[in-house]
Amino acid sequence: MDLLAWTYLLVGLSFALYLGIAIWSRAGSTEEFYVAGGGVSPLANGLATAADWMSAASFMSMAGIISFSGYDGSVYLMGWTGGYVLLALLLAPYLRKFGKFTVPDFVGDRYYSNKARVVAVICALFISFTYVAGQMRGVGIVFSRYLELPIEWGVVIGMAIVFFYAVLGGMKGITYTQVAQYCVLIFAYMVPAIFISMQLTGNPIPQLGLGGDVAGGVPLLDKLDGVLGDLGFADYTSGTKSIPDLFMITLALMVGTAGLPHVIVRFFTVPKVKDARLSAGYALAFIAILYTTAPAIAAFGMYNIIESTSEKPIDQLPEWVQNWQQTKLIQIEDKNGDGTVQYLADPASNELRIDKDIMVLAGPEIAQLPDWVVGLVAAGAMAAALSTAAGLLLVISTSISRDLFKTFRPEISDKKELRIARLSAAGAVILAGYFGINPPGFVAEVVAFAFGLAASSFFPVILLGIFSTRVNKEGAIAGMLTGLVFTISYISYFKFVYPELNTAEHWWWGISPEGIGSLGMALNFLVCFGVSWLTPAPPSHVQQLIQEIRIPKGAGKASNH
Amino acid sequence: MSPSPSKMEQYWKKNLQTLAILLFIWFIVSFGCGILWVEELNSIRIGGFKLGFWFAQQGAIYAFLVLIFVYVVRMNKLDKEFNVNED
Numbered sequence: 001m002d003l004l005a006w007t008y009l010l011v012g013l014s015f016a017l018y019l020g021i022a023i024w025s026r027a028g029s030t031e032e033f034y035v036a037g038g039g040v041s042p043l044a045n046g047l048a049t050a051a052d053w054m055s056a057a058s059f060m061s062m063a064g065i066i067s068f069s070g071y072d073g074s075v076y077l078m079g080w081t082g083g084y085v086l087l088a089l090l091l092a093p094y095l096r097k098f099g100k101f102t103v104p105d106f107v108g109d110r111y112y113s114n115k116a117r118v119v120a121v122i123c124a125l126f127i128s129f130t131y132v133a134g135q136m137r138g139v140g141i142v143f144s145r146y147l148e149l150p151i152e153w154g155v156v157i158g159m160a161i162v163f164f165y166a167v168l169g170g171m172k173g174i175t176y177t178q179v180a181q182y183c184v185l186i187f188a189y190m191v192p193a194i195f196i197s198m199q200l201t202g203n204p205i206p207q208l209g210l211g212g213d214v215a216g217g218v219p220l221l222d223k224l225d226g227v228l229g230d231l232g233f234a235d236y237t238s239g240t241k242s243i244p245d246l247f248m249i250t251l252a253l254m255v256g257t258a259g260l261p262h263v264i265v266r267f268f269t270v271p272k273v274k275d276a277r278l279s280a281g282y283a284l285a286f287i288a289i290l291y292t293t294a295p296a297i298a299a300f301g302m303y304n305i306i307e308s309t310s311e312k313p314i315d316q317l318p319e320w321v322q323n324w325q326q327t328k329l330i331q332i333e334d335k336n337g338d339g340t341v342q343y344l345a346d347p348a349s350n351e352l353r354i355d356k357d358i359m360v361l362a363g364p365e366i367a368q369l370p371d372w373v374v375g376l377v378a379a380g381a382m383a384a385a386l387s388t389a390a391g392l393l394l395v396i397s398t399s400i401s402r403d404l405f406k407t408f409r410p411e412i413s414d415k416k417e418l419r420i421a422r423l424s425a426a427g428a429v430i431l432a433g434y435f436g437i438n439p440p441g442f443v444a445e446v447v448a449f450a451f452g453l454a455a456s457s458f459f460p461v462i463l464l465g466i467f468s469t470r471v472n473k474e475g476a477i478a479g480m481l482t483g484l485v486f487t488i489s490y491i492s493y494f495k496f497v498y499p500e501l502n503t504a505e506h507w508w509w510g511i512s513p514e515g516i517g518s519l520g521m522a523l524n525f526l527v528c529f530g531v532s533w534l535t536p537a538p539p540s541h542v543q544q545l546i547q548e549i550r551i552p553k554g555a556g557k558a559s560n561h
Numbered sequence: 562m563s564p565s566p567s568k569m570e571q572y573w574k575k576n577l578q579t580l581a582i583l584l585f586i587w588f589i590v591s592f593g594c595g596i597l598w599v600e601e602l603n604s605i606r607i608g609g610f611k612l613g614f615w616f617a618q619q620g621a622i623y624a625f626l627v628l629i630f631v632y633v634v635r636m637n638k639l640d641k642e643f644n645v646n647e648d
Contacts, residue, residue, distance in 0.1 A: 078622070082621065088632060089580055089583060247597075274636070274637055274647065281626070291622055550576075552647050553640075
């Protein structure tokens with residue numbers, strides 16, 4: 001069987017599996033649609049959370065980003081895992097005890113205000129939409145690269161699959177497909193990594209191989225530092241970002257992770273408070289397998305690329321370099337006409353341009369693995385994109401049917417609410433697909449947006465809602481709006497209005513737009529406290545609610561009441 | 562039967578103490594060892610790794626994992642002690 005046939009077979013089999021699970025686990029009530037009936041085991045929820053969390057970008061791009069930024073790439077590794085500590089210790093158990101279906105539910109009840117609920121819904125919708133457009137695009141890209149279909153067709157097929165299991169199955173369908181998707185994606189990520197690690201360092205564990213020796217007995221990381229230095233790049237193990245910037249970006253990503261609605265909502269699906277704590281631990285364990293392997297793939301990839309191209313004759317490059325040149329992910333231009341490749345830091349004389357996704361996508365070929373492994377990586381990338389898209393679509397549909405519709409029309413029946421939830425999921429799939437086919441010019445910039453907004457809007461009000469009995473609705477609304485407006489303004493100013501000023505000397509205290517969510521969060525905290533102190537304390541039934549969510553005893557299933 | 566208010570207060574205080582200790586470690590392994598003191602730690606080597614770099618790309622993540630599982634065990638014990646557990 002040739003490569004294309006293997007890819008079709010493996011991607012097709014994985015899709016059949018997801019659809020089968022969707023039919024087996026379709027939702028019959030709003031409770032099943034929103035929180036899978038509240039009966040998911042901590043282990044299954046951990047697996048589902050990991051798949052939900054790891055997107056097309058985590059799977060395809062993160063290793064490449066680290067390859068090209070070296071130590072600076074650590075902000076993503078620490079930021080996107082450290083958030084789970086905050087989630088497990090500060091949010092998940094209490095939100096589970098609170099026992100309703102959504103983040104706006106909590107904000108609305110704790111701050112006894114439908115205005116606060118609506119502000120929270122707007123934040124949730126904005127975060128989820130910016131994120132989901134990127135996922136749909138990711139599905140399209142995988143299709144076009146591996147199955148030789150146009151991106152548009154890829155997006156449409158991806159939409160059809162997600163439509164089927166998200167609309168039919170709701171949270172219940174999504175949960176069990178995500179469990180399957182995690183298994184597919186982690187297997188696809190690890191197989192090439194293990195083989196490459198073995199070839200380069202003799203150690204089959206990539207996490208250890210990263211610290212191993214390459215040919216000649218030199219440690220891999222030292223070798224990279226030396227070679228990159230010779231070519232004019234910064235050392236691999238020391239970065240170029242300033243310490244305050246590294247600090248603020250890491251913080252914004254951590255806090256943003258803990259504040260993302262599609263991650264938080266996963267913890268509503270387990271039966272007990274202690275299950276919520278435990279499943280956050282499982283989730284991080286499953287995420288950590290990929291996140292500790294990514295820096296190894298990054299270093300191996302960079303080493304392999306330099307070893308096989310730098311100063312090598314253009315007509316004798318390895319086969320995989322030639323293959324990926326056809327997709328334009330590797331571009332070689334012999335500027336000085338000497339017939340060899342010069343990879344240099346100076347853009348004027350550099351002759352090699354490499355897309356960051358190469359480090360993962362070309363892995364199987366670099367390691368000279370059989371064709372079925374290439375098909376497996378395609379299925380894995382698809383699993384990563386689809387699982388995240390489905391989780392986000394559920395947040396969007398829940399926000400519309402429950403937080404907006406049900407709040408203002410409380411008399412509608414469960415059956416009708418379920419129909420509205422399905423309709424809004426369908427609408428959201430179509431809208432996301434549209435953005436996947438016609439990506440707004442700023443898709444690459446929206447990650448900063450989504451995390452910055454989650455950090456500066458949700459995280460502070462949820463945290464204070466649990467840990468302070470004094471913070472009230474005036475404080476929460478003012479805090480959320482301040483954080484939101486400040487963060488949106490700062491990011492828009494540097495990303496869209498004056499992109500030419502987006503350099504360290506113009507930033508406030510050297511904080512890049514990626515890290516500004518941390519400052520937005522601090523402002524949110526300050527305003528929330530200040531305004532709360534100047535206005536009356538929350539009423540006694542809210543004080544009562546806070547005392548109740550602080551102890552695990554008496555947590556029923558997530559419910560409507 | 563819900564626990565008495567003074568017991569509740571004690572439980573909450575112990576919970577906050579646990580959080581303070583664990584979050585302190587969370588800060589040290591990531592922002593401390595991975596960012597603030599990375600240069601100093603890089604002068605120490607473990608195998609092929611510089612220690613600061615190892616914390617930033619590997620060690621912090623392992624430490625996060627341990628922190629969550631320590632929290633799970635500690636809270637389950639605390640819940641039982643104060644009889645606020647769910648089963």
